[in-house]
Amino acid sequence: MLILTIFLPVAAGLAMLGIRFPNRRSRCVFVEGVTLLTSLLVLLCFLRGRGPVTAFDLLPGLPIAFMIDGVGGVFTAIVAFLWPLATLYGFEYMEHEGGENHFFALYTITYGVTLGISTAANLLTLYLFYEFLTICTLPLVMHGTKPEAIRAGHQYMMYSFFGAALAFIGVMLVIVYGDGGAFAMGGVLGEAFAAEHPLLLQAAYLCMFVGFGVKAAVFPTHAWLPSASVAPTPVTALLHAVAVVKAGVFGIIRMTYFAVGAQLLSGTVAQNIAILLASATIIYGSTVAVREHHFKRRLAYSTISNLSYIVLAASLMTAQGLAAGLAHMLFHALIKITLFFCAGAVLVRSGRTQVEELRGLASRMPVVCAVYTVGALALMGTPLLPGFVSKWLIGSAAVAYGTPMAYVGLAAILISAVLTAIYLMSVSFAMYARPLEPADAAFSDPTICMKLPLVVLTAAIVLCGLGSNFIVTQLTAIAAGVM
DSSP states (O other), X not given: OHHHHHHHHHHHHHHHTTOOOSXXXXXXXXXXXXXXXXXXXXXXXXXXXXXXXXXXXXXXXXXXXXXXXXXXXXXXXXXXXXXXXXXXXXXXXXXXXXXXXXXXXXXXXXXXXXXXXXXXXXXXXXXXXXXXXXXHXXXXXXXXXOHHHHHHHHHHHHHHHHHHHHHHHHHHHHHHHTTTOBOOTTOSSOHHHHHHOHHHHHHHHHHHHHHHHHHTTOTTSOTHHHHGGGSOHHHHHHHHHTSHXXXXXXXXXXXXXXXXXXXXXXXXHHHHHHHHHHHHXXXXXXXXXXXXXXXXXXXXXXXXXXXXXXXXXXXXXXXXXXXXXXXXXXXXXXXXXXXXXXHHHHHHHHOOOXXXXXXXXXXXXXXXHHHHHHHHHHHHTOTTSHHHHHHHHHHHHHHHHOOHHHHHHHHHHHHHHHHHHXXXXXXXXXXXXXXXXXXXXXXXXXXXXXXXXXXXXXXHHHHHHHTHHHHHHHHHHHXXXXX
């Protein structure tokens, strides 16, 4: 069942490249049907069993295998919930972009590849699907083949291949010394190995941290992410909220807690480097976001900052830090895809891309502006909304860990919280508190294909805030099992 779930969207997407649909509606029905069926199969996998199951052996002793455990289940649930909504949103958005058959074929393939990452049962499977993710998302970034899209694609490709090459060094070391690299709670490298090869252990970890950190946009490997904002919004929403960047963060979590081993890394120089890079990225992303005037690029720099909240929490290498990181991974995915959907709706309906051009927008697009404001309030950490919960958990985990470097991370979070309020709420203020320019502008909220995902996601954000106690309890139990 799990193997079918992963390869169904891949096969459907490949088939679309050779199918000529009679009309646009039939293609939309096919794509949404495959996406919903895949998400239903994910639900059945949660209910029936979680593996591991082996698809085939790449080499003797090196299987391509899949499972759904606690940590992987969080990422899998995020992907399965958000992908049908993103696909529905994309139908209206892509009307003005062209090349829809090619676009949705790759979009559907990417769904399966992302599920392959979230359900990978060993380090080799994770790495292979991580590479496939670059291959199938590169044409999406370059969609339309405009000069700026081509440049963004080249940059994305170069950064991703550099990260993959660096990560491969660590992956091979773990596979060789860790009996094939099958994920296990607490890691697969024993204390004897850590005592005999402490520098090799830390070098392997840092290679994978920086390698996977490229997709997580950890400074200084972040530059590809703002450039990729030229892609269609259904792509950037998934790049910044679900597929690519969360795959990078998930890779860091997997190799920290399930491959190398958090207990072996805690207190080492490698851990301090990881925390320092995450803290620097948090400050950098927030600072540049305040100065950025392009709406989507401002949200892109916000993503850079918030991803490193998750990386920082994971780098604390405690059960409390892991639970906090998983919470922010979940909540940030919901909030950030909502904000990008709002930016895309503004672009499609009004053609406006600069923050200064959003003045008075609420009088013409009340639903989009209201949804954006809820998302902004959530991300900046307003109490009763989920962003506050996950940031509080990360800060608490840093205080509980108590090292000087952990307090550096805490300081970065506090500074970023202020900057986040500035760069997000200044947009809402312009939307509501300033007159529309020009006053006779003729545009309105989008149709149901865009509006429904916005409403559903807003409801999910509010419900996650109200039900955060239950969610945090489940994530804490997952993290405790890992440690």
